[in-house]
Amino acid sequence: MIKSLGGELKKLLLILSLFLTLSMATVTDIDGNIYETVLIGEQLWMAENLKTTHYQNGDDIPHVIDTNDWDNLNIGAYCEYENNPINSEIYGRLYNWYTIDDSRGVCPEGFHVPSDVEIKQLEMFLGMSQQEANDVSFRGTDQGSQLAGRADLWNDGDLENNPVFDSTGFVAIPGGARIGGNTNFIDMGIWGDYWSSTTQDWGSWVRNFAYYNSASHRQICDKHYGMAIRCVSDNYILGDINGDGILNILDIVLMVNMILSNEYSVVADVNEDGSINILDVVLMVNILIGGLPQSN
Ligand SMILES: [Ca+2]
Numbered sequence: 463m464i465k466s467l468g469g470e471l472k473k474l475l476l477i478l479s480l481f482l483t484l485s486m487a488t489v490t491d492i493d494g495n496i497y498e499t500v501l502i503g504e505q506l507w508m509a510e511n512l513k514t515t516h517y518q519n520g521d522d523i524p525h526v527i528d529t530n531d532w533d534n535l536n537i538g539a540y541c542e543y544e545n546n547p548i549n550s551e552i553y554g555r556l557y558n559w560y561t562i563d564d565s566r567g568v569c570p571e572g573f574h575v576p577s578d579v580e581i582k583q584l585e586m587f588l589g590m591s592q593q594e595a596n597d598v599s600f601r602g603t604d605q606g607s608q609l610a611g612r613a614d615l616w617n618d619g620d621l622e623n624n625p626v627f628d629s630t631g632f633v634a635i636p637g638g639a640r641i642g643g644n645t646n647f648i649d650m651g652i653w654g655d656y657w658s659s660t661t662q663d664w665g666s667w668v669r670n671f672a673y674y675n676s677a678s679h680r681q682i683c684d685k686h687y688g689m690a691i692r693c694v695s696d697n698y699i700l701g702d703i704n705g706d707g708i709l710n711i712l713d714i715v716l717m718v719n720m721i722l723s724n725e726y727s728v729v730a731d732v733n734e735d736g737s738i739n740i741l742d743v744v745l746m747v748n749i750l751i752g753g754l755p756q757s758n
């Protein structure tokens with residue numbers, strides 16, 4: 463009897479873990495690259511650097527290898543670190559800022575390049591104050607470590623040695639940048655550089671993560687630079703915890719998991735009372751039975 467109960471329990475756990483595996487949400491770009499996504503607070507982020515070589519409508523993004531050409535661009539373009547395509551497999555591609563400014567859209571459908579404010583929201587959800595978020599250079603405490611991942615790619619230092627390293631699933635990586643001129647490619651293993659869509663004077667606000675510092679770095683960079691892109695979802699559906707656009711049993715499994723681990727996200731707070739508990743599960747079941755998607 464006990465033996466067979468144990469067997470049933472194993473089966474149940476197996477089914478549950480299968481659900482959890484399936485519920486890892488993904489988004490696919492125009493080239494067919496599949497990216498994992500991660501919900502942090504109420505923002506659904508791509509958990510990998512963008513690789514696309516086409517805009518959302520299928521138009522080519524120019525691939526510019528020559529450094530002199532790259533330096534003189536005023537339209538969108540991409541390249542691979544050190545012009546080596548193998549680097550794009552792990553690190554994604556490097557894009558200049560004009561790619562982000564192009565109305566054809568560089569991110570997958572339903573996603574966009576985050577504004578400076580949206581990145582601040584992410585950092586503040588991870589414990590940064592508004593005042594710190596508005597600051598430049600290294601700000602906050604350990605937000606860089608929380609957002610970074612893949613210790614094997616980073617040089618050894620404070621970023622990966624912080625206990626909260628890789629705790630969010632955002633997995634920022636040190637893909638370096640293309641700054642053009644004689645230096646051209648720089649900092650792989652040392653810095654990870656991410657565009658925002660927000661311009662300021664001659665450049666655009668970016669976030670940088672450095673192997674030797676567990677904080678998050680904010681500065682303005684030249685629009686001609688080539689840097690990584692992380693896209694964020696345009697919106698979310700209340701209750702769609704894995705962000706795949708539909709409400710089903712997978713979202714309920716994730717919701718139960720969040721209750722068990724005492725996590726909070728507005729996406730899972732279906733009855734919008736400020737906490738996630740059995741009431742949200744009951745409401746979700748009702749929504750599924752009634753088939754009424756709740757849009758936010
Ligand atoms: Ca390392």
Ligand SMILES: [Ca+2]
Pocket residue numbers: 701702703704705706707708709710712713
């Ligand atoms: Ca879902």
Ligand SMILES: [Ca+2]
Pocket residue numbers: 730731732733734735736737738739741742
């Ligand atoms: Ca609730």
